[in-house]
Amino acid sequence: DVKVTQSSRYLVKRTGEKVFLECVQDMDHENMFWYRQDPGLGLRLIYFSYDVKMKEKGDIPEGYSVSREKKERFSLILESASTNQTSMYLCASTSGAQAFFGQGTRLTVV
Amino acid sequence: AQSVTQLDSQVPVFEEAPVELRCNYSSSVSVYLFWYVQYPNQGLQLLLKYLSGSTLVESINGFEAEFNKSQTSFHLRKPSVHISDTAEYFCAVSLTSGTYKYIFGTGTRLKVLA
Numbered sequence: 385d386v387k388v389t390q391s392s393r394y395l396v397k398r399t400g401e402k403v404f405l406e407c408v409q410d411m412d413h414e415n416m417f418w419y420r421q422d423p424g425l426g427l428r429l430i431y432f433s434y435d436v437k438m439k440e441k442g443d444i445p446e447g448y449s450v451s452r453e454k455k456e457r458f459s460l461i462l463e464s465a466s467t468n469q470t471s472m473y474l475c476a477s478t479s480g481a482q483a484f485f486g487q488g489t490r491l492t493v494v
Numbered sequence: 495a496q497s498v499t500q501l502d503s504q505v506p507v508f509e510e511a512p513v514e515l516r517c518n519y520s521s522s523v524s525v526y527l528f529w530y531v532q533y534p535n536q537g538l539q540l541l542l543k544y545l546s547g548s549t550l551v552e553s554i555n556g557f558e559a560e561f562n563k564s565q566t567s568f569h570l571r572k573p574s575v576h577i578s579d580t581a582e583y584f585c586a587v588s589l590t591s592g593t594y595k596y597i598f599g600t601g602t603r604l605k606v607l608a
Contacts (some may be wrong), residue, residue, distance in 0.1 A: 388537075415594060424503065426584060427538075428599035434592075442595075474537060478594050480546060481526045485537035 387411075390475050397493050403462040405489050407475030416458040417483070418442075418450065421472040433458055455470035465493045496587050498519040498606040500599035507575055508607050515602045517559075519584030527568040528596075529559055532582045541583070544568065554601040555579075564599045 391406035409416065415434050418426040418443075429442030431450040438449050447469060451459040458477075462469055470493045475486040497520045507513045519525065524547050542553040547582040549561040559570045568585060585599040 418520070419598075424600060426500075427596075427598040429595065429597075432595060468522055472499065476538075476596075481588055481590070481594050482540060483528075483530075483538075483588075483594075485530075485539070487537045488535075 388475055388477055388484050388486040390437075390473075390489050392467065392489050394486060395460075395489060395491045397465050397491065399493055401462075401465050401467060401493075403465050403491065403493075405460040405462075405473055405475075405491070407458045407460070407486055408456050409458075409477040409484070410456065411477070411478035411479060413479055413483075413484075414455070415478040416452065417478070418448075418458065418460045419474045419476065420444070421474055422490070427474065430460065447458045462491075467493050469493050496523075496525060496589075498587055498595045498597055500585055500598035500602050502602050503600065504603045504605065506605045506607055509577055510574045512573050513571065513575050513579075513604065513605065515585075517568045517570065517581050517599060519566050519568065519575050521566075521587060522582060524590050526590055526594075527559075527561055528571050528588070529553075529557070529568070529585040530584045530598075532584065532601075534581075538584060541570075572600050575604070576608050577606050578587070579608060580606060 387476045417432040418430045433452040449461045473489045529541040544561045552558045588594045
């Protein structure tokens with residue numbers, strides 16, 4: 385089975401902290417994605433990557449950056465966390481058209 | 495650009511009753527269509543997908559969806575729901591090549607009542 389692993393299920397961070405969310409997939413997928421999920425808004429794409437060191441902005445990239453130094457790992461970075469970034473963050477990788485999701489990281493910024 | 499509309503944010507239904515979760519999409523190019531399910535405190539799992547061929551697709555747990563190109567719809571149905579079907583359901587489209595970027599609907603929360 386394809387496995388997409390997010391490093392933390394729950395995180396609590398303070399306003400202004402730099403936050404790293406890590407995602408690892410074990411199936412050599414080229415495409416990886418970061419979404420945030422908020423009630424009533426569904427999943428919104430933050431950034432995606434189609435190869436090592438390649439990245440593209442999604443629909444809501446402001447306040448975020450990403451890093452992909454190795455094919456299996458895609459990191460989401462909150463440069464200076466703010467309370468409006470409190471959310472569920474979901475990582476995904478795709479094999480052809482099918483997406484595989486991690487369990488999600490629920491981030492609370494206080 | 496593509497967009498997905500799920501008009502019903504919540505659908506309550508009694509156990510063993512039928513249910514339909516509606517999904518409409520907009521796209522100027524061909525897309526693939528998906529339904530994903532999310533159980534509480536979990537990530538999304540693929541329920542079923544339409545890539546090509548027969549417009550009626552089925553999942554292993556009794557759900558089915560029909561692709562209707564003229565109405566740009568991909569509604570999800572189940573003839574008899576169980577308590578365990580309580581979850582949030584997301585409709586999504588993706589491009590048919592390249593990065594396969596997904597566009598999701600806002601989700602429908604299905605609550606099955608005893």
